[in-house]
Amino acid sequence: MEGTLKCSANYVPLTPISFLERSAIVYRDRVSIVYGNVKFTWRETFERCVKLASALNQIGISRGDVVAALAPNIPAMYELHFAVPMVGAVLCTLNIRHNSGMLSKLLKHSEAKVIFIDYEFLDVAKGALNFLSKTNTKLPYLVLISDSYRSCVDVNNVISTSENLEYESLLATGRPDFAVIRPNDEFDPISLNYTSGTTSSPKGVVYSHRGAYLNALAAVLLNEMLSMPVYLWTVPMFHCNGWCLTWAVAAQGGTNVCLRSVTAKGIFDSIFQHQVTHMGGAPTVLNMIIHAPASEQMPLPGKVSVMTGGAPPPPQVLFKMEELGFNVTHSYGLTETYGPGTVCTWKPEWNSLPPEERAKIKARQGLHHLGMEEVDIMDPVTMKSVPADAKTIGEAMFRGNTVMNGYLKNVKATEDAFKGGWFRSGDLGIKHPNGYIELKDRSKDIIISGGENISTIEVESMIFSHPAVFDAAVVGRPDDYWGETPCAFVKLKDGCYASAEEIIKYCRDRLPHYMAPRTVVFEDLPKTSTGKTQKYVLRQKAKGMGSLSRNSKL
Structure with missing residues (x-):
């Protein structure tokens, strides 16, 4: 339209980095992070993130490089959500339940140049690097988050090469006047998230600065957050960047209460x-x-x-x-x-x-x-x-x-x-x-039994309503007559008892008979670290039970 001009005065690529920059001024002396006896203010968090970005820059991390992290909900994990984008790099947060084999595959796929490791998962990381060393000539830097406020881990005893570092020591080498690197385009990647593990083969999902910015603001609205909320971290920060609430809490100048376990x-x-x-x-x-x-x-x-x-x-x-x-x-x-x-x-x-x-x-x-x-x-x-x-x-x-x-x-x-x-x-x-x-x-969980579609969610909800049930998941089990029938895996509440027959009858009394489970197995359910049931594991167990035989219709 005539008379308009797109320029730096009216267009700046959207990025969550701006949330931290603003809160460092508006909420400078308010508590940003609480972790046990450790507390930081928003001014301190901003300064620490800038120095960490500078330190990463000094060891060769630049725009587009991938920086991985394997850590629970601790201050360092929160700081990495800003420091890594501040150097133009892409943050890859990894599931803390991965074993060394899976971790090595994801590090290789992401081509991460640095991996930040919480001391609790050091052995897993060392195993992954050992796997990588067999095929990769250049290994990523390992930065140990020693959690010095609570842990007596001696970094010199666990880090064997000069290229590996300790978190606070690395941060201390950064410059406080480092010029933050902003995205050239708001579609530039800000993070890489691998799918959670409810399927057997995680895929690397790329987030943009624009998407993270908009979803963080949407999270503020979803949660009806006023300014200065107090947010308890029970959602893993490694999962979808904490549902983008890592950035959302900063937008509102809130307090992040970190909970390791x-x-x-x-x-x-x-x-x-x-x-x-x-x-x-x-x-x-x-x-x-x-x-x-x-x-x-x-x-x-x-x-x-x-x-x-x-x-x-x-x-x-x-x-x-x-x-x-x-x-x-x-x-x-x-x-x-x-x-x-x-x-x-x-x-x-x-x-x-x-x-x-x-x-x-x-x-x-x-x-x-x-x-x-x-x-x-x-x-x-x-x-x-x-x-x-x-x-x-x-x-x-x-x-x-x-x-x-x-x-x-x-x-x-x-x-x-x-x-x-x-x-x-x-x-x-x-x-x-x-x-x-x-x-x-x-789509892969729906049970088709005798031509009828059975929603496992509906069956699970009914089983959940039984007073003795703590947790439940339903998958299909092969059946000679029906093709497949519902198989329920159930965990009972402590001190409670129910038989398989009782669970089946409970469902048959309240659901169409074809939806009621034919098989009930009592055991702990396999979970991802985000609390999702790993149904592909249960499907394999149900398949391993063999087919049920039926001589009559339901």
């Missing part, structure tokens, strides 16, 4: 001690809270807002969290959508509904948040929206600025994911008359 006692103690206002976690974390022993529970000092996601939460879990005084917001997303992509926005008219009905509504995935352009349930072949009849199943698809750039070094997978101009999630769901979506299953 997530336990019910640690959660209640932290909430009480630090007056926590917000936290998050998968349904597994919520389940841990509601089943905490009375000796570990403490009355909440105020309303605590909790964002949950990662798996559809059973309505019973949501109801019990509400009883304890937590305000739960259900979101849904994937690594490819920077974490949360939808939110079940609550409407005042629902407050008058019975508690059980409220919980069922809250368990839905809702609609896209303000950072996402659109979400829909679509026929994956015709790419047309399914009817909003709460019964027609289609695939959940996303479109918007908070969808990944693509999969690192995997053009075909990227093209397949974006086929038809939408991101295909692989999740199956329905659309309610009010437009809210509700997931029914992953």
Whole structure:
């Protein structure tokens, strides 16, 4: 349009770096990070991040290089979320449950030039570097996070070459006047996140500065964060960069309460001690809270807002969290959508509904948040929206600025994911008359029994409602007559007992008979570190049981 001019005065590439720069001024003397007895202010956090960026620059890290991190929710992990982008590099946060073999594969795939290792995972890292040394001539720098405030680890005893360093020592070499390197284009990569491990082969998901900026602001709105919130880190920072809340808390000048190990006692103690206002976690974390022993529970000092996601939460879990005084917001997303992509926005008219009905509504995935352009349930072949009849199943698809750039070094997978101009999630769901979506299953988890589609989520929710059940997951088991039938893996509450026959009858009394499990196995469920059940492991177990034989129909 005539008279307009795009220039540095009216266009600056969006980047979360600006959140920290602003908070260092506006909230300079307010506490930014709490970790045990350790505290930093926003001014100190900014200064430390700038020096760390400078130190990385001095050892040869430059624009586009990958810097990896293997650490729990500790101050160093938080600082890396700003320091690495400040040097123009790409942060790759790795799952702390990876073994040496998987870690070596991801380091090789990402071509990380540096890896920051928390002392607790040093042996895993050394094993990974040993694997890498057999095929790579140049190994990444290893920077040990010795956690000197709590640990007596002697870096000289564990680091064997001059190219390897200790975190605080490296940071101390940085210059406080280092000129922060900003993205040339807001589509430039800011981080690399490998998918969580619910499937057996993680893919490298690339995030942009623009997407991270927008999803961080969306996270502020999703969590209804006012300025200076107190956020308890129960979501792993390595998972989708903590659902982008690493950057969101900085935007609001909040306090990050770091928790190395997530336990019910640690959660209640932290909430009480630090007056926590917000936290998050998968349904597994919520389940841990509601089943905490009375000796570990403490009355909440105020309303605590909790964002949950990662798996559809059973309505019973949501109801019990509400009883304890937590305000739960259900979101849904994937690594490819920077974490949360939808939110079940609550409407005042629902407050008058019975508690059980409220919980069922809250368990839905809702609609896209303000950072996402659109979400829909679509026929994956015709790419047309399914009817909003709460019964027609289609695939959940996303479109918007908070969808990944693509999969690192995997053009075909990227093209397949974006086929038809939408991101295909692989999740199956329905659309309610009010437009809210509700997931029914992953496409690979749906059980087809005698021609009937069985939602494992619905069966799991029913099993969860049994008073003796602590956790449950359902997969298909081969069946000679039906093709496959539901197989339930169940963990009971401490001190409780239920037989397989009792669980089966409980489900048959409340569900169509074909949906009730035919097999029940009592054992601990395999989990990712983000609390998701590894169903591919359970599918392998169910397959290994062999086929059931049936002489009569259900």
